[in-house]
Amino acid sequence: MTPHLDGIVIEPERYELIEAIAESEWTRRQFFGITGAGLIVALLAGDEAAAQQPQRGGQRGGGGPPEIGGWVHIGADGAVTAYSGKVEVGQNVRTSLAQAVADELRVPYQSVKIVLADTALVPFDAGTFGSRSTPAMAPQLRRAAAAAREALLDLAAEKSKAERATLSAADGKVSGPGGKPSYTYGDLTQGQKLMKVIGGDVPTTTADKWTVAGTSAPKANGRDIVTGGHKYTSDVTRPGMVFGKVLRPKKLKSKLVSVDTRAAEAAPGVTVVRDGDLVGVVAPTEYTAAEAVKLIKAEWDAPAQVSAKDLFQHLKDKAGRGGGGGGRGGGGGTRGSIEDGLKAADKKVTATYTVAYIAHVPLEPRAAVAEWADGKLTVWTGTQRPFGVRDDLARALGVAADKVRVIVPDTGSGYGGKHTVATATEAAILARKVGKPVKLVWTREEEFTWAYFRPAGLIDVTAGAKADGTLTVWDFHNYNSGGSSLASPYAVPNHRAEFHPTDSPLAQGSYRALAATANTFARESAMDELAHAVGLDPLAFRLKNLGDAAPQKRLKAVLEAAAKQFGWGKGKPTEGHGYGLAAGTEKGSFVASVAEVAVDRKAKNPVRVVRVVTAFECGAVVNPDHLKNQIEGAVVMGLGGALFEHVDFDNGEILNPTLGDYRVPRFRDAPILETVLLDRKELPSEGAGETPIIAVAPAVANAVFQATGERLRAMPLVPNGWPK
Amino acid sequence: MPNVKGLQVNGADRATDAHPDRSLLSVLRDDLGLTGAKYGCGEGRCGACTVLVDGRAIRSCQSRVETVAGKPIRTVEGLAAGEKLHPVQAALLDAGAMQCGYCTPGMVMSAVALLEQHPEPTRDDIVAAMNGNICRCGTYGRLVVAIEAAAKAMKGGAK
The missing domain is CATH 3.30.365.10 (Aldehyde oxidase/xanthine dehydrogenase, molybdopterin binding domain)
Structure with missing residues (x-):
């Protein structure tokens, strides 16, 4: 709900009203293409999303097809995987979502894999902001997991001919009285391609009966973090990858008047890229790219702008x-x-x-790795709006949205600061021009100046x-x-x-x-x-x-x-x-x-x-x-x-x-x-x-x-x- | 100046071919694939890039790679012995002393340097030694608790 007290409803900030585009192209085949065989329970989230987020739901219009909010897959080996469009930025959503799924499926939460924020693999999500992951996403996955548990009980009853009411799910198994019959989830899903689409009316475990949620489960990938093994966007490498760097004016709102890139072009290994007002270089190392940018001479024209000392008068005026x-x-x-x-x-x-x-000062500055192959663009970037960034990239690069895949590795924080697309667009432009994967990591100074x-x-x-x-x-x-x-x-x-x-x-x-x-x-x-x-x-x-x-x-x-x-x-x-x-x-x-x-x-x-x-x-x-x-x-x-x-x-x-x-x-x-x-x-x-x-x-x-x-x-x- | 042809990292000789003016950070990350140390500011003020050279915590973003050639370098990747975490790593996990985790490798290395030089730091010693490392998620209190616990564990021979 919108913040509301005593019947007062407040308009949300405009920058949270992100245009949402309904996804309807998912087919059963696509689901199993991602997950492999087994059992899938997908939740129609359209109604619920609209009910819980009136403004955002309203943006989509009422006539669109219902959306899938999230889904849970039980593999042929019994492995449990849940798919969500949320991103992990340090708020530990990877852990809390696993807890919700584990609660319903009666498995240890560590065994639940959570796939987040890869636009080729997960359902549409408007973005990770507004504190919606816990009130909206967790209940959705919980419902899908509860329905999956019930489907497993059905399968076990069918297989064993036992009375369904005598069966129960625990520790990744469905068992009857005295342990007979007893099936692992894998026994039940093996060789199956079952898909179930459910609405929002599946009963779930109430908070007073939670066993996994409600407890202080440790961070899901904590070990990778302390060993330095976790790969943030800035740690991603691709075969043949080179490093990009963009020329920046001194002042905001500058327009490029003239540029002389000859000295930079003459530097060994350096390619200069010009695309409108974007002037950048690509080089085999970040150091070479940074040195080359220094060789570019540019003239910029900037309008007179309000200074800090005059700010509040200006805002009021x-x-x-x-x-x-x-x-x-x-x-x-x-x-x-x-x-x-x-x-x-x-x-x-x-x-x-x-x-x-x-300033947000996320310790990981904005970063992107862009790679083109066969007219398709893949971008790894730290953002709180993977689908928004995908659509923005498609527009900026003039390609269809289904030719763009955005992958968001668990990110070095955001605090609301990583909604924009500039870094990803810059990397994609540079990568297209040089025909190689390009990594672009903003410097701290760029982060302080060119974000918001x-x-x-x-x-x-x-x-x-x-x-x-x-x-x-x-x-x-x-x-x-x-x-x-x-x-x-x-x-x-x-x-x-x-x-x-x-x-x-x-x-x-x-x-x-x-x-x-x-x-x-x-x-x-x-x-x-x-x-x-x-x-x-x-x-x-x-x-x-x-x-x-x-x-x-x-x-x-x-x-x-x-x-x-x-x-x-x-x-x-x-x-x-x-x-x-x-x-x-x-x-x-x-x-x-x-x-x-x-x-x-x-x-x-x-x-x-x-x-x-x-x-x-x-x-x-x-x-x-x-x-x-x-x-x-x-x-x-x-x-x-x-x-x-x-x-x-x-x-x-x-x-x-x-x-x-x-x-x-x-x-x-x-x-x-x-x-x-x-x-x-x-x-x-x-x-x-x-x-x-x-x-x-x-x-x-x-x-x-x-x-x-x-x-x-x-x-x-x-x-x-x-x-x- | 000739390129730097090798570095001694985590006890191994690693071949490099790096311009001498490049930062140690970029060579570790981009040439040797050791991405544990992070870029956070490029000014030596956030500590995300901290590694140990000759046993001392340094800011690898500020260190020209030429200046560390031939010296023993330790990075976060070299701490755990197989499956067994270093006591500082284990203590951070136990205390839940992280959120996004981007600062964590730098925190771990600064803490290791501190505890190797001062096995019994006071709380003030810890704050003073760690003040150059920023955790923007704000887990400072937990980090202090974790470092105190690690000091105890290391003293107890749990190396």
Whole structure:
């Protein structure tokens, strides 16, 4: 579901509305061509996908053929393989999907092979974003696996003539009472080519009866990771492969005026490729390619561009014009009257909060290996949208989509940053020109400059409460960063929350939790300001304004759990320290963070986060240890954006495109982390990779206020020492 | 300058024919097929490319291959003895100290160098020694726990 509270439905960000093209060309023969003989159970996902993802489903139109969402295969040797279009970017989806399948098929999860993100082998998937893998993909594969188990029981009953009800599946076998009869799954599938297509109505094991899901199964391919054996895109090699490198202008939005490639062409082993504004080289080593690019003389023409110092004024001035990157404008639900709410308020807060552009900095930069053979293109690349990249490549290269295969090896992270196709397109163009497989790995500087950023934003808040702390009014306006978590989750009778698209000077797009971080920062900071204005404890103030609606109760529960674990209200911080809390909800899950900070305004790093307690609730927990890992990681990542991460830019030039100049959290920045999981087995499992990041920055900002009495309203809070 | 004709990697002499200015990282990865060490930044600031030369952790993206010719080089591929993982590798697995895993080989090599030089590091020693390695997924706390566990295991002779 879209984030919605109290009947408020919020438009998703436009950059998540990826055009989905229905796949219908799969035939039974194609299925068995991929899997070999055995039993296949495929799930029709069309209806379910549409029900669970109304916007994306709607994009496809209602008349298309039903889609296969995922399928499970039991081989003639009894091996279990599940196929899904999701990608593994470190969120451990390979493990959690195996757990779901293993649960239903009664096999050890380690024996389940999960095939992901190869457009020639897996069903269409719009992409791995929006925290959909756990709530949408896992139940689909679970249904397919449950149906496969039932089909195996049917086969065993038929084969043995035993009463079907006396048979049961366990440990990869179907057995009757006292072990008679007893068949391995392979005994039942051998020599068969059975295919079953099911709808969404297959009963599955409820969370309270899970035996494999719900446990801390270790990472599926962990051994390959620690031994260096796992092959990321940048590790892929192909026979005859050469290395590509693309010429980049100094400034964004540059147009090529003239280019002199003679010196590069004269370098031994080097081929220069020119395709429109793309100028690149191909060489036998990366070093030779990089040296050759330096020999190219080019003139570029770039328009005058907005600089960081003028950014927020620009965003506000251009509101209502252009698309920005944050999607369609519009409201997060208006109710009551702002005017009446202001009149009813005894205390008011009016404040403006800002959020800088930040970079994803996936440790594996964008990379692609492209290979042409017989007019067909195969590309290995790290992306969160394998099918989108396939279609984009087909368009860019002028070939049919079925001539393009995109393979996504488990990738060196994404955080929402790997939706675009540029690296793959560049590699494909270079490879076509030289007639050899080409590897192209973006440098860190290219990654910082030529990808896209989390949107910057400006948020104006006017809020008011009665003297007893009851909220009377909430008026919230986000410029540019987006509509996620736009509406206040608190009970407030007069409410307006609007997103105003504007003109973004830098390329922007998805980032872990999208605008929920910006909106939660502004809202939870303003809530803190209002709590102080009415003289209430920030926790008590929040609890007072949460009612009995289900989402509000869930938010209350995480706030109370985090406060309890932290010891909120049980003592005062020491000199120079402060405590702060914040909470929020996004993607169907709920989080509260409580932070302790130590502040020394004169220090180079004036804010040190000492401890963060996070309480998190995402329905039934699939893998407690991996969930904790995701929460801890989100908190650490969130600290970067809270404290110091920011993209600095001047007239089209990124000024800090290196890890020396763009600071990310390191070992020394990591606080003591404590997580409290609220496992709600009666509720569906929601995604958890994003939401735990959203309350970090406001908790820290609120703690800084307690320590210093100063309210920092810009993310990052302390980009270059204490703000002047 | 002549090309570098060979490197001593993981106890074996490996033939190369590499331009002397190329990085050790690119020669290991592209010429010798040892892709465990990763490119992360090309500035020596993320640690994903860490390997050991003469027992010390170095940033192979910043090391010209000529400067390490003739010196013993160890990479993540050389750590496990057959099926038996090095205690640092085993400890990272036990602690679940990874997400995407791209930084992991560099983390492993930095930790091995630390523990070989300081078998009983304090938590502060670990943080100081590892601070040059970035885990963008943010598993620092787990990595510290894992390195402490590895130190114990190595001291116990579980080599």
